[in-house]
Amino acid sequence: MTMQQVYVYLASRGVPKQMIHQIREALIYDAVTEGTDLKYDRIYTGIALMLRRAYGFGQERILKGLREFDKTVGSVLPDGEDSKDWTDLIRELEEETGILIHTGSDNRLICEAKRPEKAR
Secondary structure, eight states: OOHHHHHHHHHHTTOOHHHHHHHHHHHHHHHHHHHHOOOHHHHHHHHHHHHHHHHOOOHHHHHHHHHHHHHHHHTTSTTSTTOOOHHHHHHHHHHHHSEEEEEOTTSOEEEEEOOOOOOO
16 A cells, blocks of 8 residues: 555545644654664573573573673763774674674675685
């Protein structure tokens, strides 16, 4: 259904054009704020389950991992004395592990594992 069809349908039901416009703006705002909200509980749950399923971690190790994750992500917050930029964390991961995580041109997540060069 197109936006024009929605306008026609609502107008035929007596909804004023201004109200339709306000509803549309409210829906757009809601979609944008919900779409960009990180939903930390979901991220932390995913990380905790990953630690459990990939490594068999129990409560203590999972909580330790989540605290370290929180510390790492918290280092990007602008109010900290030693605050970093996300690009700093990306560079640190690449330097420490050879893994580069970034967003591709089509807005998809890309994880690259750089292989060490073979000795000659």
